[in-house]
Amino acid sequence: MVRLRRVALDAAAAGLFVFPVQPGGKLPAVPRHSAERCRRRGICAEGHQGWEQRATRDRAQICRWWSGDASARFNVGIACGPSGIVVIDLDTSTEPLADWGGATTGREVLDQLTARHGQTLPDTYSTRTPTDGEHLYYRMPEGLELRNTHGGHGHSLGPLVDTRAAGGFAVGAGSVRPEGAYLVAEHGRIAELPDWLATLLTPPPPPEPRRGEPLVLPTRRANAYVAAILAGETAAVEQAPKGQRQITLLTAARTLGRLVGGGELDADNAHALLLDAAAVHIGVDEFTQVEAERTVARGMAYGARAPRRIDRRHTPPADEAGDGVEGGEAS
Ligand SMILES: [Zn+2]
Incomplete structure (x- = not known):
């Protein structure tokens, strides 16, 4: 049965990293031992190699894996992290979701979320699972490192909507389970993950541990310090490349939000500064004003x-003369 080997080779030729999944199942078939049982030999000599490390695009390795009577029946796992993709996994449920207008599918949840954000989803390669789920494939934007999310938990997109990224995999089209086959639903290219989805999927950084003492600086240095943060964050937003605009804006909003929380900045000023910086992107490549405002509000609240x-240490009046945000001692 060379069919599944063909499927694996085709996926690799399309740029995806593959590994064997149990025949008729959806769990990894490599490695054969767990990390705990690893004897640090052979391929594991430098450290245990799990399915994510072993996933490959190498034709020879794929042919070795998918050969022989038994192993040729391996399903095809696609490792999202190495492949540089994010897969949105849309499930179904028999329980209508009251908060989502009685939706019973992840597709309905995603469509509602998309409409709520005033967006549309780009056409992209997708598959249908044997249990009527859908897998939407997206390219990970440059420089972004997303991990898996689980529907309805943490910063996931919503109930019945999982995402698979670094640390995750999808069972590829052509694979089979007792319930049926994974089929290509939409042929064609894998589109880049839209900015607004990337933003929603980016976990907030853990708040820094509260230290007992605030940052103590002489007034002049304190002002320069704040000015340097403002200049740095607004410049980062202005210069953010496509694919990182929302993330950069969100990060800047979080940073300025912390200063607002600490009484260093006026909330309205910070908000206006951020939107000014983001203005260069608005209307370009589907970056909207509404989305920018939403991102700023979300980041600042966080x-x-x-x-x-910042505790402004008392300094003699002479030293405070001419004090201003441009006092060049920015650290
Ligand atoms: Zn090992």
């Missing part, structure tokens, strides 16, 4: 929960 306080 940042305000981990306030950055």
